[in-house]
Amino acid sequence: MKIKKAVFPVAGLGTRFLPATKAMAKEMLPVVDKPIIQYAVEEAFEAGIEHIVFVTGRGKKALEDHFDRSFSLEHSLRDKGKMESLKQIEELVPPTGTIIYTRQNEPLGLGHAIWCARDIVGDEPFAVLLADDLIQTQAPVLSEMVQKFDRLRASIAAVMEIDMDQTDKYGILDATTLEDDIVKINDMVEKPNPKDAPSNLAIIGRYILTPRIFDFLGRKKKGAGGEIQLTDAMKTLLKEQPIFGYKFEGKRFDCGDKAGFQMANLAFALQRPDMKDKLLHFIRTIEKEY
Numbered sequence: 001m002k003i004k005k006a007v008f009p010v011a012g013l014g015t016r017f018l019p020a021t022k023a024m025a026k027e028m029l030p031v032v033d034k035p036i037i038q039y040a041v042e043e044a045f046e047a048g049i050e051h052i053v054f055v056t057g058r059g060k061k062a063l064e065d066h067f068d069r070s071f072s073l074e075h076s077l078r079d080k081g082k083m084e085s086l087k088q089i090e091e092l093v094p095p096t097g098t099i100i101y102t103r104q105n106e107p108l109g110l111g112h113a114i115w116c117a118r119d120i121v122g123d124e125p126f127a128v129l130l131a132d133d134l135i136q137t138q139a140p141v142l143s144e145m146v147q148k149f150d151r152l153r154a155s156i157a158a159v160m161e162i163d164m165d166q167t168d169k170y171g172i173l174d175a176t177t178l179e180d181d182i183v184k185i186n187d188m189v190e191k192p193n194p195k196d197a198p199s200n201l202a203i204i205g206r207y208i209l210t211p212r213i214f215d216f217l218g219r220k221k222k223g224a225g226g227e228i229q230l231t232d233a234m235k236t237l238l239k240e241q242p243i244f245g246y247k248f249e250g251k252r253f254d255c256g257d258k259a260g261f262q263m264a265n266l267a268f269a270l271q272r273p274d275m276k277d278k279l280l281h282f283i284r285t286i287e288k289e290y
């Protein structure tokens with residue numbers, strides 16, 4: 001069955017980035033010159049996704065406008081002959097009707113945000129992308145996961161090893177290695193203390209889930225941090241269906257964290273030929289000062 005829909009939970013307040021996010025959606029913060037959310041949306045379309053489901057909240061208008069046409073801007077760029085910029089802003093707008101917005105009207109956690117998309121997703125497997133997790137790879141992670149899903153016919157999450165003292169920031173797995181890049185998940189726990197963590201293998205924000213997950217999310221059981229956790233619903237799903245982990249290759253940046261966000265900017269800017277040399281020179285110069 002083809003994965004046609006991708007859910008993007010984007011209702012978060014972005015308090016870690018205040019004051020920048022006081023009047024602006026955190027997903028609109030740019031990494032180089034593209035908002036964080038655009039990287040994830042492009043990754044989804046590249047993986048063959050046909051419908052983007054944004055679970056938004058208050059203060060996310062800029063995000064909606066970003067993926068909509070702006071006739072005045074297009075007109076003005078055309079007038080000025082800025083055809084390259086015009087092409088860029090035209091290309092980023094998905095065909096009309098392919099983006100669906102719904103709202104999470106209470107901040108009850110990631111699991112609840114996904115559950116808000118249940119009627120839009122319906123009875124088919126779907127993808128979830130957490131835009132904060134920005135991944136720099138040769139092969140986009142979701143495309144790889146769609147292929148794995150085709151073969152494994154079961155839910156699958158992107159996973160990576162993290163430092164053991166960081167386990168309380170992630171969903172952590174007890175898993176068995178099946179192939180070089182595939183593990184079979186035996187159990188999972190959301191944000192355990194390092195001393196209680198079953199391993200240092202963490203879930204990163206890319207998932208393909210079977211629709212059965214909605215039944216467990218609908219139980220609205222509160223977990224870590226008093227929130228309805230996706231990890232807890234997946235743990236229950238595990239009792240009925242297998243779930244796999246995909247160990248992706250590439251660099252992952254946590255754009256929900258200030259330092260991670262700066263690293264993402266640097267890493268993505270260094271991939272741009274027009275900036276690379278200037279930046280490297282700057283880094284080498286200032287390095288001596290610190």
Ligand code: G1P
Nearest residue numbers: 110133169170171203204205231
């Ligand atoms: C969420 C998930 C967690 C996962 C993480 C990946 O946590 O709940 O299981 O490991 O994303 O970034 P959050 O970062 O929203 O606290």
